[in-house]
Amino acid sequence: MKSLLQQQLNTIIAELQYPAVDINFETPKVAAHGDLTTNAAMVLAKSVGKNPRQVAQSIVERISIDESFLSAVEIAGPGFINFRFSPRYVVEQSKRILQESTAFGKSDAAKGRKTNLEWVSANPTGLLHAGHGRQVLIGQVIGNLLEWTGHDVTREYYFNNAGNQMRTLAESIYARYRQELGDDYPSPEEGYKGEYITDIAKEIIAEKGDSLRETDAERTYFRKYGETWCFAKIKETLARLNVKHDVFYNEDSLYSSGKIAEVIEEFKKRDLAYDSEGAVWFRATKFGADKDRVIVKSTGEPTYRLPDIAYHREKFRRGFDLIVDIFGADHIATIPDVLNGVNALGYNTDDVKVIIHQMVSFVNGDEVVKMSKRNAKTYTLDDLIDEVGVDAVAYFFVMRSVGTHLEFDIALAKEQSDKNPVYYLQYAHARIASILRHAATAEIDANNAANLLSTTDFSLIKEKEELDLLKKLLEFPDMVKSCAFSFEPHRLTTYLREVAETFHRFYHEHRVINEDKALMQARLTVCAMTKTVIANGCTILSVSCPEKM
């Protein structure tokens, strides 16, 4: 529709000898303003030297109204040109929903674009805490959105099982192991103190008894055990949320394959790195930073920056066209260095999309939930899922724009009532499912899309609420694209809420099950279409759609 009108307008503009401009079509916020609107006249007004309404008038006069598409074209406000779709067009278009069914909303807008999506990437030194949930779900939904728009997505988890943090983990477990054996042995000053350390220590005792009292200085056994244990737990938690990564990329492989050394060498060759005070420094100041950064410590160990740069370079080398990273706001300082580094190596960082989400705070009604890392009683993501359920977790974490702080109300998420937004959506789906079950008793198989397509009298769909609903449903494919390309999953939750709302209104105004069988089937068709869109939307959101509630 949009492209048809666009074409026609361009022709008209040329005929009128107006300059060619970028014209914009939008769906107006207010339904009274029609189904589609363009600002063409206002954009043209200045260069043409007439007032916008005159320009609009000259354009509208030349638009031909084809009843199979348009029912009206109007000029409104400061010079908007508003188009109204004909009911016939809307109903005709809606058949797509039945035809495409579970694929309705998918597109090949970015067909074959090789995309690397990296997220979570928590090191295996502990459990995912509740705050991690935001990143987990944002990444999950963005991954789905990218797939729905044709991207070829590799879901990746980057981890480091070497270095300081792992040493600390090993030391923490070892200390707890000794303590559990009754020895007076101190925990490391900055060690991990969570309950899980005790769990791990106890498991080791159960398996090995006290045979590991005297162990090597590297605490190799404890380190390996801790890593395996933590990773298993992390993956378990992710699995509960249907999150599955295709690649677990080990930072260590960058060392063993010499990629790290390679980067240092190239930096030095380009005078982007230099030796000083026994360390190697990256000239971050060349890129506007306040001071240079150490990339190799005087101990010979690289800081995180260097492997991160090498890692991103490898992503390019692996042939990805689009690289998406999701980080929490606490990582914000590291991003410029990495991008500058990769850029310096000759890669186009326009193809790197870094999504930074703000932090999460948890409240339980009026009470603020503390969850400090040092605290022994960490509030884990598992705890949160246990408390409020998978669907509420999935929905709540993406329902706000990534740029704002998220306040997660546990009491609200837990509440099984109308206060809880996730139920509103699921309720609409369950309600439709219930209606379709009734239809079965009237011998109409409303779950059979092909059957509905061939036997429904679509001309019976003509009520305002029905047409409003169909129009809303038809926005879905554009909505998916728009959410995907702007990396804004929260807009999908807003949209689906509107779909549910529009459906409830239709349901309230018009009875579906009734004596007029043809009419009943027409309305069942509208229901089936709505169910498809809600289900597809929920699939993207990783939220389940119950048939009954």
Add this chain to the structure above:
RNA sequence: GGUCCCGUAGCUCAACUGGAUAGAGCAACAGCCUUCUAAGCUGUGGGUUGCAAGUUCGAUUCUUGCCGGGAUCACCA
């Protein structure tokens, strides 16, 4: 102090990326169930979009400066 993010109804947040009368949910108030799920629907009240300038046909959106909140500024990741 530098950098980044945020400031919208009593509360939590939207606003299709510069559009028309700034919208939802919760909370408050008033209605709607002998019929398909009332976990629903309809209506009322609630706003100087932190403040002040600027850019233009038009600003919650872009620019600048203040004010307030958060994140971050390691030879930790």
